[in-house]
Amino acid sequence: MMRKLILTAIVVTLLAGCSSKEELPHTRGVYMLLDTSGTYTEELVKAQHIINYTLAKLSPGDTFAVARVDTASFSEKDIVAKVTFDDRPSAANRQKRQFREKVDHFVKEVKPSSYTDISGGMLQAIEYLNEAGVGKKTILIFSDLKEELKKGYVRDIPLQVGGYEVVALNVTKLRSDNIDPREYMDRLQMWEQRVQSGEGTWRVINDLERLDSVISD
Amino acid sequence: MSFSEIYLLWSESVALSAVIWSVIIMVLTYLARDPMHKMIEAVAAGVRSACQQTSESLMGAEKKLLDRNSEVLIAAGREASEHLIEREFSRINKIVEMDLSEYPTLHRKISDVVTRIDEDYKQSAEVPPEAPGWAKAVEAVAKIPTSKSDPMVGQILDSIRGSMEKNHEKTLVVYRESSRERHMLLKRMLPSWRAMNNDLKEVDLHVNALMERSRIVDTQMAEYEKIVNETDSAKKTLSSSSLTQFFVAGFVLAIAIGGAVINFNLIARPMAEMVGGSGLLMGYKTANIAALVIILVEVAMGLFLMESLRITRLFPVIGSMKDTMRVRMIWVTFSILLILASVEAGLAYMREVLAQDDAALRASLVGNAGAIIGVSERWITTAAQMGMGFILPFALVFVAIPLESFIHSSRTVLGIMAAGALRTMAFFFSVLANTSHYIGSMLTSIYDLFIFIPLWIETIARGSGKFAKEKTKFDSLHTQSTKEVL
Numbered sequence: 001m002m003r004k005l006i007l008t009a010i011v012v013t014l015l016a017g018c019s020s021k022e023e024l025p026h027t028r029g030v031y032m033l034l035d036t037s038g039t040y041t042e043e044l045v046k047a048q049h050i051i052n053y054t055l056a057k058l059s060p061g062d063t064f065a066v067a068r069v070d071t072a073s074f075s076e077k078d079i080v081a082k083v084t085f086d087d088r089p090s091a092a093n094r095q096k097r098q099f100r101e102k103v104d105h106f107v108k109e110v111k112p113s114s115y116t117d118i119s120g121g122m123l124q125a126i127e128y129l130n131e132a133g134v135g136k137k138t139i140l141i142f143s144d145l146k147e148e149l150k151k152g153y154v155r156d157i158p159l160q161v162g163g164y165e166v167v168a169l170n171v172t173k174l175r176s177d178n179i180d181p182r183e184y185m186d187r188l189q190m191w192e193q194r195v196q197s198g199e200g201t202w203r204v205i206n207d208l209e210r211l212d213s214v215i216s217d
Numbered sequence: 218m219s220f221s222e223i224y225l226l227w228s229e230s231v232a233l234s235a236v237i238w239s240v241i242i243m244v245l246t247y248l249a250r251d252p253m254h255k256m257i258e259a260v261a262a263g264v265r266s267a268c269q270q271t272s273e274s275l276m277g278a279e280k281k282l283l284d285r286n287s288e289v290l291i292a293a294g295r296e297a298s299e300h301l302i303e304r305e306f307s308r309i310n311k312i313v314e315m316d317l318s319e320y321p322t323l324h325r326k327i328s329d330v331v332t333r334i335d336e337d338y339k340q341s342a343e344v345p346p347e348a349p350g351w352a353k354a355v356e357a358v359a360k361i362p363t364s365k366s367d368p369m370v371g372q373i374l375d376s377i378r379g380s381m382e383k384n385h386e387k388t389l390v391v392y393r394e395s396s397r398e399r400h401m402l403l404k405r406m407l408p409s410w411r412a413m414n415n416d417l418k419e420v421d422l423h424v425n426a427l428m429e430r431s432r433i434v435d436t437q438m439a440e441y442e443k444i445v446n447e448t449d450s451a452k453k454t455l456s457s458s459s460l461t462q463f464f465v466a467g468f469v470l471a472i473a474i475g476g477a478v479i480n481f482n483l484i485a486r487p488m489a490e491m492v493g494g495s496g497l498l499m500g501y502k503t504a505n506i507a508a509l510v511i512i513l514v515e516v517a518m519g520l521f522l523m524e525s526l527r528i529t530r531l532f533p534v535i536g537s538m539k540d541t542m543r544v545r546m547i548w549v550t551f552s553i554l555l556i557l558a559s560v561e562a563g564l565a566y567m568r569e570v571l572a573q574d575d576a577a578l579r580a581s582l583v584g585n586a587g588a589i590i591g592v593s594e595r596w597i598t599t600a601a602q603m604g605m606g607f608i609l610p611f612a613l614v615f616v617a618i619p620l621e622s623f624i625h626s627s628r629t630v631l632g633i634m635a636a637g638a639l640r641t642m643a644f645f646f647s648v649l650a651n652t653s654h655y656i657g658s659m660l661t662s663i664y665d666l667f668i669f670i671p672l673w674i675e676t677i678a679r680g681s682g683k684f685a686k687e688k689t690k691f692d693s694l695h696t697q698s699t700k701e702v703l
Contacts, residue, residue, distance in 0.1 A: 026497055027495060052583060053582070056578070056579050056582045059494065059495065060493070060494035060495045061493075061494065085495075087489075087493030087495050088489065088493065089486075089490060089571055089575070090490060090574060092494070096582070097581075100581075100582065
């Protein structure tokens with residue numbers, strides 16, 4: 001009988017040992033870009049809800065990062081909070097609470113940036129998620145998608161987003177969009193083309209009630 | 218060359234080409250009639266023969282399987298019957314050992330009581346009062362003629378009468394005393410009688426129980442004899458019993474599986490805390506597999522426990538172990554089960570804690586704080602889950618009993634099903650054999666139907682030829698007969 005018990009313990013240990021990070025194609029990685037340019041910072045409260053919702057949906061082993069989009073976003077310094085959740089659910093819950101606190105603090109203290117380097121943020125997101133080695137990769141862009149680059153910044157780089165799902169959230173209409181809606185449509189189309197030419201999938205969700213389709217259980 | 222070119226080879230007219238081609242095909246088909254008929258018949262005969270052989274071999278296999286099933290059924294029935302008879306004898310032995318072992322004591326007790334009663338009875342016998350010896354003397358004295366004038370004699374007689382009356386009174390007192398003693402003795406006999414009656418009733422009860430058991434053994438023996446003689450009624454009874462057992466055991470097993478699923482849900486979530494919540498193994502969560510392994514280990518321990526208790530007989534090795542080893546095994550398996558049940562209770566508690574933590578986090582993130590159950594009510598679910606976590610492993614122990622019945626009866630049921638399948642297949646092949654024969658005949662007829670014109674011409678030609686031949690024969694006979702007449 002003791003042999004059986006020991007054997008069971010070995011089996012359980014082996015099963016536990018099998019859960020190495022390299023063999024987890026089922027894990028999810030979400031990278032969220034927050035536009036902090038101009039008046040869009042007022043929309044960040046909505047972003048908080050989305051982050052909380054995403055935190056609630058993610059499971060142990062998943063990766064989540066939130067980064068701001070400012071003048072030069074291709075930088076680790078712009079990552080507000082990042083985490084790969086622990087295998088143990090209780091530890092993952094603690095990490096989620098800490099993550100939320102960091103985001104809350106950021107939203108409270110954030111200052112608007114002069115420029116909007118969405119492409120740089122995207123490149124940073126791709127780099128981060130590739131490094132994390134997750135299975136399903138999602139980039140959430142919480143922005144009006146109006147990119148404004150500082151002079152001298154080069155961002156006409158093809159996005160390598162094969163296997164990525166890029167979701168634009170809360171793409172608000174600017175005053176100029178209201179005058180000529182074609183500007184808004186062209187903007188969306190431009191981003192769609194960029195993502196699709198990089199072999200990624202593109203979606204736009206302006207109704208935040210439909211978030212459940214982005215982060216499924 | 219295209220199809221249309223070939224088609225219009227003979228003529229530009231489509232209709233004419235169709236007629237020419239039809240005639241050519243018909244002629245060619247007519248010429249190939251005999252070999253085609255032979256081929257169709259050969260194929261049909263081949264298929265028929267193959268199907269018949271297959272059907273026969275399937276029937277043979279079915280018969281073998283039925284014989285084998287019957288053997289298995291009889292063997293299982295004999296074993297079960299022997300087990301029952303053995304148990305009945307064991308009960309009789311127990312009655313004899315426990316109850317009838319007291320019989321010598323009881324016999325002595327009854328014997329003592331009878332002796333005591335006998336003694337008391339003898340003592341209680343009425344002894345007639347002894348007639349005083351001097352009574353005759355007194356009577357003689359009393360007969361002495363007396364003279365009234367003799368006061369002396371009268372005085373003596375009065376004295377004698379007085380003494381006699383006094384003596385009579387004394388005797389009466391003594392008699393009454395002895396009667397009272399006798400009555401007392403008889404009264405004292407009453408409890409002895411009652412005790413003896415009770416003892417005899419007890420004996421009667423034991424003997425009746427023994428008789429009842431012996432009657433059951435007789436019935437069992439009759440059944441056993443039927444099974445040993447392999448009578449049809451015994452086979453039918455065993456088969457029916459086996460089917461019933463199969464369905465009943467299957468139903469109970471389904472209930473047990475339901476219990477195991479609940480058990481699994483109780484421990485799968487907290488297992489993630491032990492083995493991690495994100496790992497996958499063969500496409501399934503590692504935590505789920507670990508929980509499943511624990512439940513299966515519990516079931517295995519339950520099987521061993523039941524086997525060690527000799528309630529089930531799935532592992533002959535355990536059944537044939539020495540009693541000391543078996544008892545040791547009982548304790549070991551029970552201890553492991555107890556530990557696992559305690560672990561499960563702990564995991565169930567952990568599950569509740571984690572669920573509360575999840576709910577609190579979710580509520581704080583999504584802003585649905587009202588959904589959390591109050592702290593005061595939480596202990597109810599926690600206690601219920603812990604209780605279930607502790608009880609379910611022990612409940613799963615009893616799975617061994619229906620499992621054994623299921624396994625034993627499934628041999629018969631599967632045999633019956635396999636025999637049924639073989640019979641159906643044999644019937645199918647038999648039908649196929651006949652069908653192939655008729656299809657062959659039908660194809661031959663269809664072939665002939667397609668070339669009915671050449672066949673018709675052939676018939677006419679043969680008919681005219683035959684007629685001419687018959688006519689010639691008739692003419693020659695007629696001429697000969699005319700000559701003979703002339």
